[in-house]
Amino acid sequence: MPDNQSVDRLAIETVLDSLDALVYVADMDTHELLFLNAYGREKWGEPGARKCWQVLQKGQTGPCAFCTNPLLLDEEGMPTGVYRWEFRNTLTGRWYQCRDQATRWPDGRLVRIEIATDISDIKDLQDQLTQAQRQAEQLANEDALTGLANRRALFALGNAALEQARRQRHPVALISLDADHFKQINDRFGHAGGDAVLRALAGVLKQHTRAADVAARLGGEEFAILLPATGLDEARELAERLRAKIEALRLSHGKETILVTCSFGVTASQNGEASLDLLLNTADIATYRAKSTGRNRIEDQGWVQIGS
Numbered sequence: 001m002p003d004n005q006s007v008d009r010l011a012i013e014t015v016l017d018s019l020d021a022l023v024y025v026a027d028m029d030t031h032e033l034l035f036l037n038a039y040g041r042e043k044w045g046e047p048g049a050r051k052c053w054q055v056l057q058k059g060q061t062g063p064c065a066f067c068t069n070p071l072l073l074d075e076e077g078m079p080t081g082v083y084r085w086e087f088r089n090t091l092t093g094r095w096y097q098c099r100d101q102a103t104r105w106p107d108g109r110l111v112r113i114e115i116a117t118d119i120s121d122i123k124d125l126q127d128q129l130t131q132a133q134r135q136a137e138q139l140a141n142e143d144a145l146t147g148l149a150n151r152r153a154l155f156a157l158g159n160a161a162l163e164q165a166r167r168q169r170h171p172v173a174l175i176s177l178d179a180d181h182f183k184q185i186n187d188r189f190g191h192a193g194g195d196a197v198l199r200a201l202a203g204v205l206k207q208h209t210r211a212a213d214v215a216a217r218l219g220g221e222e223f224a225i226l227l228p229a230t231g232l233d234e235a236r237e238l239a240e241r242l243r244a245k246i247e248a249l250r251l252s253h254g255k256e257t258i259l260v261t262c263s264f265g266v267t268a269s270q271n272g273e274a275s276l277d278l279l280l281n282t283a284d285i286a287t288y289r290a291k292s293t294g295r296n297r298i299e300d301q302g303w304v305q306i307g308s
């Protein structure tokens with residue numbers, strides 16, 4: 001007949017073995033594993049006379065660098081209470097929420113008790129949500145076809161750039177560009193051919209703009225580039241470079257080669273005092289003039305005059 005103490009111990013172990021969580025006890029000094037419940041034995045194997053880091057972790061040659069023992073005792077070596085943390089186990093690769101605590105074992109030595117619950121499914125869900133959120137943010141600000149900023153992002157980034165220009169009294173320039181006879185490109189090479197042209201145009205813009213510039217696709221075959229700390233002459237020079245690069249593009253489409261040109265409008269604002277709407281409208285007027293005077297050219301609308 002087992003004595004009362006043994007019955008109590010067996011009863012407690014039966015309860016611990018029925019838990020759907022890891023429970024283990026390790027000597028805080030020697031790291032010897034004193035108890036591992038059935039969940040732990042099933043996932044990590046029989047402990048034998050091994051130490052916690054030998055049983056529960058992979059490739060350890062000594063106590064783990066992430067061992068929470070130092071956090072469980074105060075300066076006098078007294079238990080500080082419960083410490084909760086999340087950890088990805090090096091053997092199972094699964095995420096656990098751990099509840100660690102130092103306490104006195106019946107024989108008087110200090111032990112650490114850890115109860116660890118598998119939270120991998122929750123973590124996966126969290127990761128998926130974070131990724132979906134990131135994608136949604138990207139979709140909200142990026143033109144899906146070209147990867148350039150969309151109109152919404154141009155306004156958000158552009159207004160911030162204009163505000164900074166006002167504070168720092170820098171000029172801001174804007175170039176607008178519109179592909180010439182794009183309908184004919186679509187008609188001749190199909191929508192896929194037209195899309196390839198739009199992506200190639202975006203590639204030229206990305207390649208020839210600085211990190212601080214905002215190159216955006218406003219819709220259809222219409223683009224704009226906002227250039228912080230840039231005056232009219234510099235913007236015009238950049239537009240000329242872009243015009244020449246675009247004219248020189250040779251896009252293979254099956255057995256054919258697609259050629260494309262763009263018409264450009266340029267304007268700028270002293271000290272960023274014009275609104276983005278005004279800059280865009282002013283550049284559009286210049287682009288329209290470039291279209292009506294032969295296309296594949298740049299028209300300059302000068303500095304935006306406020307209040308004129």
Ligand SMILES: Nc1nc2c(ncn2[C@@H]2O[C@H](COP(=O)(O)OP(=O)(O)OP(=O)(O)O)[C@@H](O)[C@H]2O)c(=O)[nH]1
Pocket residue numbers: 145178179180181182183184186190191192193194195198219220221291295
């Ligand atoms: N492939 C493709 N075509 C588009 C897209 N968005 C708009 N378009 C086409 O772009 C063409 C624009 O044509 P128009 O506005 O007449 O201008 P255009 O032919 O470029 O003539 P100009 O601007 O006067 O030189 C239309 O045929 C639209 O269907 C798109 O995302 N992909």
